[in-house]
Amino acid sequence: MSDLAALFAAAPVARLGTGKPVFHCGDRVRDVIFVQSGAVALRRVLSEGATLTLQIAEGGALLAEASLFAERYHCDAVVRTDAELRRIRKGAFLAALAGHPDTLMALFAASATEVRAQRARVEILRMKRLSDRLDAWLALQGPPGPGGWAEVADAIGVTPAALYRERAKRRRMGGTPK
Amino acid sequence: MSDLAALFAAAPVARLGTGKPVFHCGDRVRDVIFVQSGAVALRRVLSEGATLTLQIAEGGALLAEASLFAERYHCDAVVRTDAELRRIRKGAFLAALAGHPDTLMALFAASATEVRAQRARVEILRMKRLSDRLDAWLALQGPPGPGGWAEVADAIGVTPAALYRERAKRRRMGGTPK
Structure with a gap:
């Protein structure tokens, strides 16, 4: 326990x-x-x-x-x-x-980590262009987790369809397979 | 001290x-x-x-x-x-x-409060319309603090000019003097 x-x-x-x-x-x-x-x-x-x-x-x-x-x-x-x-x-x-105090410290650590995560989300959502948001998200989080691209779309505040179009554009332009 | x-x-x-x-x-x-x-x-x-x-x-x-x-x-x-x-x-x-532990508890409390504040910002920035962002901000924070409306514009991710126009529109429409 x-x-x-x-x-x-x-x-x-x-x-x-x-x-x-x-x-x-x-x-x-x-x-x-x-x-x-x-x-x-x-x-x-x-x-x-x-x-x-x-x-x-x-x-x-x-x-x-x-x-x-x-x-x-x-x-x-x-x-x-x-x-x-x-x-x-x-x-x-x-x-x-x-x-x-060990339990309290663990709660504080988890909270501090959450502050950083939420501040990063604020930063991303302040960006106007979808491509900037996606770049920032990938730089901070790396490739999508089990939630896949739908989760990424949700996190960066864009529709899944708009994110799909951006990714398709990047593939066409021969960028890395993001 | x-x-x-x-x-x-x-x-x-x-x-x-x-x-x-x-x-x-x-x-x-x-x-x-x-x-x-x-x-x-x-x-x-x-x-x-x-x-x-x-x-x-x-x-x-x-x-x-x-x-x-x-x-x-x-x-x-x-x-x-x-x-x-x-x-x-x-x-x-x-x-x-x-x-x-008292100091640690105070740090945890401050961090927990910051998590809530940042989550609220994320929510506001996910809203598409400036008027929705402003409503949400006013509901959460009340009237602007010493930083004035420029600080509000920054917090909700819009330009001061766009916020000014929205406020002028509300005054013309006879709403509360927001």
Whole structure:
């Protein structure tokens, strides 16, 4: 059991099926939720009606740890893959954490890494041209992961069709097979 | 003296004038740098040649704390206002921090807040229409701070002129004086 999981060992397990809500945007942040298994997505509904996935919390991680110090959630949490969750009160968690500096350090490290990742996304989204966004993304992340090019399109804020056209153009121009 | 400042009390003070570089993009992250007074900007030069300010670290803060767990810096640091800096080795800092859980908790809290702020920026920049970006920004941040509308334009990735036109349009349409 990880050090983080150990802090939740005494809490009961709640089982939630795919698609079930865990919390809603605007709810007060009372508890800290640990994802023991499965996956939970943090989402926001954009003004155009589309849904933006902010983060996927998988087994072994806290859910919405960025909200630990906030009054209310700024997003919805929805089970993405049948999940087992444990929750404890935020105050009790923070008090316990102060006695586990290694766990606290690991959370800080993960958060610092996330800050860098999000700042890189901001930089990319500020670029006007799709080709600049793609270059920047490839320079930072390397070739696409298991999510493939659809995930890249989502990350750089362009449509899959527009990204496909750009890649086709690059192949025609005899560039590297990006 | 803050708990954080105390960790740097034994380190010598370096004084750097406005415009001086502190580190460069690609440099190895060896030290942790504490800004005792003045201000240091983290910047990246974009592909179009423009400069993007990622963060301003002012007196009492760490510089580039998001890079603490990274191998190399992803940005440049430049003194923005005459600064006094103290630096210690990263390893020594992290070891000392483990013995100061309150300070570590404060750093984690600041980092978590920054994650939320950056995610909000990502959301806004993904919106296509300037009016949607402005609405989202105002809903999240309220009226502009001391940086005024120029800072808002920068944050939501539009030109000051385009933002001015949008605001003029809203005034003409008799909306709230945004």
